[in-house]
Amino acid sequence: MRQSKDKASKNDGASAPREELPFRVELWHDGGHDAVERILARAASAQLARAIFKAAQGDHPQRRITLRRDNRIIADSQK
Numbered sequence: 001m002r003q004s005k006d007k008a009s010k011n012d013g014a015s016a017p018r019e020e021l022p023f024r025v026e027l028w029h030d031g032g033h034d035a036v037e038r039i040l041a042r043a044a045s046a047q048l049a050r051a052i053f054k055a056a057q058g059d060h061p062q063r064r065i066t067l068r069r070d071n072r073i074i075a076d077s078q079k
Helices: 002-010 046-059
Strands: 023-028 036-043 065-069 072-076
Touching: 023 046, 036 046, 046 065, 046 072
Parallel strands: none
Antiparallel strands: 023 036, 023 065, 065 072
């Protein structure tokens, strides 16, 4: 009983495992680099991910932003 209680308390953190957050919003390097600079956010739902993507476009209007689900690009600010 004690063991399962310890496991439950470890999983009660604010962040969910990556498997539960399949969407990510990425900020790409500026100036011709073909690489992601950083992941701005991860999300569990497509609706939330799209809202974050749109907000990121407003915060970084001259930069490439992508929205992915796993390895598939769903939206790209440069296209």
